[in-house]
Amino acid sequence: EDKSLPAPVRIKLDDTDPAKIKLGNGSDVKGTRVRVFGRVHRERRQKEVMFITLRDGYGFMQVIFTGPLAKTYDAITLTRETSMEILGELREVPAGAHAPNSRELHADYFKIHPGCKAAGGDDAITNRVSKDTEHATLLDLRHLTLRGENSSKVLIVRDAVEHAFHVVYKDLRMRKVSPPALVQTQVEGGATLFKFNYYNEDAYLTQSSQLYLETCLPSMGDVYCIEKSFRAEKSLTRRHLAEYSHVEGELDFITFEDLLEHLELLMCRVLEETMSDPLIKQYVMELNPEFQMPERPFMRMKYTEAIDWLVEHEIPNEDGEPHKFGDDIAEAAERKMTDAINRPIFLTHFPAEIKAFYMPKDKDDPRVTESVDCLMPGVGEIVGGSMRIHDYDELMEAFKRVDIDPTPYYWYTDQRKYGSSPHGGYGLGLERFLAWLCKQHTVRDCCLYPRYFGRCKP
Ligand code: 4AD
Numbered sequence: 001e002d003k004s005l006p007a008p009v010r011i012k013l014d015d016t017d018p019a020k021i022k023l024g025n026g027s028d029v030k031g032t033r034v035r036v037f038g039r040v041h042r043e044r045r046q047k048e049v050m051f052i053t054l055r056d057g058y059g060f061m062q063v064i065f066t067g068p069l070a071k072t073y074d075a076i077t078l079t080r081e082t083s084m085e086i087l088g089e090l091r092e093v094p095a096g097a098h099a100p101n102s103r104e105l106h107a108d109y110f111k112i113h114p115g116c117k118a119a120g121g122d123d124a125i126t127n128r129v130s131k132d133t134e135h136a137t138l139l140d141l142r143h144l145t146l147r148g149e150n151s152s153k154v155l156i157v158r159d160a161v162e163h164a165f166h167v168v169y170k171d172l173r174m175r176k177v178s179p180p181a182l183v184q185t186q187v188e189g190g191a192t193l194f195k196f197n198y199y200n201e202d203a204y205l206t207q208s209s210q211l212y213l214e215t216c217l218p219s220m221g222d223v224y225c226i227e228k229s230f231r232a233e234k235s236l237t238r239r240h241l242a243e244y245s246h247v248e249g250e251l252d253f254i255t256f257e258d259l260l261e262h263l264e265l266l267m268c269r270v271l272e273e274t275m276s277d278p279l280i281k282q283y284v285m286e287l288n289p290e291f292q293m294p295e296r297p298f299m300r301m302k303y304t305e306a307i308d309w310l311v312e313h314e315i316p317n318e319d320g321e322p323h324k325f326g327d328d329i330a331e332a333a334e335r336k337m338t339d340a341i342n343r344p345i346f347l348t349h350f351p352a353e354i355k356a357f358y359m360p361k362d363k364d365d366p367r368v369t370e371s372v373d374c375l376m377p378g379v380g381e382i383v384g385g386s387m388r389i390h391d392y393d394e395l396m397e398a399f400k401r402v403d404i405d406p407t408p409y410y411w412y413t414d415q416r417k418y419g420s421s422p423h424g425g426y427g428l429g430l431e432r433f434l435a436w437l438c439k440q441h442t443v444r445d446c447c448l449y450p451r452y453f454g455r456c457k458p
Contacts, residue, residue, distance in 0.1 A: 001087065001109045005033060023100075024059030024279065034090055036061060036105065039083045039147075040118070050075055053100070054086070057152070062099035063088065064106050074112050081118035081125050081147070086110040142449055143458050153283040154438050154446055160280040161434060164273035165226060165247055168266060174222045174249060179212035181228060184408050187211055188356055192231040194242075205230035208427055211358075211412050213250035214388060217423055218415075224249040226430070236453050237331060238442040239379060239432055243451040247433075250425035256370040256387050259424045260346055263374060263383060264296050267344075267428075271437070288439035298344040303329075303368060306347055309337060325367075328354045331380060338375040345375040357398040359386040370424070376436040385426025392416035 023038055038054035038061065045051075050065040063086055065075055088107035093099045118125065129144050138145055145151055169176065184201070186193055187208040194205040209225050216223040229246035251262060271293060275281045284291055301309075310323040315336050317327045329337075338345060349368040352361060359369035374383035389395045395416055399406040406413055431443035444450040449458060 001111075005108060022058035023054060023056045023061040032090060033087065033108075034105070035085065035087050036063075037083070037085050040078060040080050043078055043080065045070075050078075052078070054084070054105075055147075057156075060100040062093070062104040064104055065110070066106070069107055069110065074110070074117075077120070079118045079120040079124055082112060083116045083118075084110055084112050139455065140458065146448070150287065151445065153287055154434065154440060155448065157274070157280055157283050157287070157438055158430070158434055158446065160274050160277060161270065161437070162226060162245075162430065164270045165224075167273050168269040169224050169249070171269070172222070172262075172266070174224045175216075175220045177213065177216050177220065177223050177225050179206070179209035179225055179227060181206050181230075185211060185412070186404070187358075188231075192233055194230050194232045207231060208246060209248050210250065210425060210427065211409075213248055213425060214423065215411060215415055217250060217252040217421065218419060222249070222251045229427070233453060239331070239429075239435065241431060241443055241447065241450055241452050244443070245430035245447070247428040247430055248425065250423065252423045253421055254387075254424055255422070256348075256372075256424065259385060259387065259426070260298075260300070260348075260372060263346070263372070263385065263426060264298050267374075267383075267433075268294065268296055274437075284437060288437065291437065291439070294344045298346050298374070299341065300346045300348060302349045303347060303351065304349070306337065313337070313340070326351055326353060334375060335378075335380045338380055339377050342377050344377075347373045347375055352401075355386070357402045357404060358388050358395070360389045360394070372426070374428075376432075378439065379432050379436045382432040382436060383426050383428045385424065387422065387424035390416060390420040390422055392420070 023036060036054065036056075038056035040052055041055035041060060042053040043050065048066060048070060050070040052063040052065065054061045054063050069075060086105060086107050087109040088105045090103050090105055093102050093104050125144060125147075129138065129141055129148075133141070146155070166176070182198060182203055183206045184198075184203050186204065187206075187210055192207065196203055196205070206227075206229060208229050209227050213223050213225060224247070226245060226247050228243055230243050231240070233240040233242060249262075249266070251259065254262070275284065275293075304325065306329060307323045307325060307327070310317075310329070310333055313336075315323070315333050317323045317333065318330045323329070323333070348371065349362055349365070350371045350373075351367055352359065352369050355369050355371050359371050362368050362370055369386060371386040372383070373381045374385075376382050389398055392413065395413060396406060399409070429443070431446040434440065434446035435443050438446065440446055444452065
């Protein structure tokens with residue numbers, strides 16, 4: 001290191017973090033000497049010059065080694081993913097050349113910390129993860145594929161979306177709570193419960209925090225949570241995980257129409273908040289160039305209208321027959337319809353028989369419930385919500401209808417004894433929302449380490 005050169009500028013992230021220099025910063029410090037840290041994303045040698053694209057999760061920087069620096073042993077044997085510290089002068093790229101943020105670092109010193117050199121030869125990352133690697137192997141190597149540009153963009157957008165939910169929920173004066181994951185009650189049917197031994201009692205991993213959120217209304221007002229939900233899904237599909245992030249809200253003293261309006265507002269505000277960060281917007285548009293903000297109000301379609309639509313368009317039910325009232329609209333049919341309509345749809349008023357026990361009947365048509373699914377092109381259902389039965393006797397009837405013993409639900413039924421209220425809520429699958437926003441084929445690519453039928457590693 002040449003100590004006679006000007007001391008490197010330390011680009012501040014904020015005042016509490018004076019030492020870290022991120023590669024996404026620095027377009028404003030062209031002409032100054034900086035110190036950067038990162039990993040070798042790509043490297044290219046050209047006679048006497050070596051070009052390195054350095055990556056640190058905040059951005060990319062082109063670094064140039066010339067003269068003796070390019071001839072050092074460490075430079076000659078440099079492997080991809082090696083992490084390094086580099087000092088040099090940031091300069092504008094010459095006219096006609098391209099580099100991230102239109103600047104490049106002319107290095108005068110670099111250091112590879114002992115033990116930080118990435119494996120080379122047969123074990124080089126490019127030999128373990130490439131275009132030709134088998135799909136199953138790539139899944140086992142998620143810890144390495146995460147470093148890819150698309151995977152990391154999706155996860156960075158995910159971080160922004162999750163943050164946006166918190167921001168918008170605060171704007172809407174909703175309070176965050178953290179319900180338990182280990183429970184003794186079901187919410188969405190026994191078929192997908194993960195059961196385990198809890199100190200010699202039966203317990204489950206939660207399917208939804210809804211029932212707990214409902215208990216918070218009297219003390220905290222409108223509430224939300226972003227927690228994991230678990231479903232023992234027994235098939236492999238593009239949109240089912242065994243563990244997923246569930247954004248759930250519960251609103252007090254509302255009507256069904258209020259619920260729909262809230263959902264529209266929430267989703268649009270979250271998208272606006274997310275896209276207000278230029279880097280995140282850039283990532284979304286790179287992943288999903290056709291992305292357009294959805295128009296409000298969302299299209300409303302009753303279940304019976306959907307059945308008519310499916311019959312008209314000759315999309316059969318799971319038995320290969322024309323859809324009829326009472327059929328569960330299967331994933332494939334739902335997606336065909338959503339893709340054809342090609343805009344967000346609120347599908348409402350499902351028959352009680354195909355929905356959860358807690359959903360109240362519609363006053364005007366007791367065959368159906370005050371329920372809603374929000375469907376998005378490319379993915380299908382991303383939100384499920386409803387009003388909740390608030391009358392004690394009606395709820396007890398509902399337990400009887402689906403043959404669930406209400407005893408373990410005493411804390412839930414008590415809500416109907418002590419100051420019940422008309423209320424409703426919803427759950428949004430974060431990975432499905434992201435699959436739609438980032439145009440990903442499967443929700444598996446929208447979480448860090450996906451868990452689904454047959455996979456619990458890495
Ligand atoms: O429609 P669901 O089952 O509704 C509930 O759990 C309600 N109790 C939520 C509530 O009202 N608080 O699930 C809600 C959403 C779905 O629309 C979907 O986006 C997501 O959760 N979801 C899944 N996402 C990934 N993998 C799975 N196996 C999912 N199951 C549901």
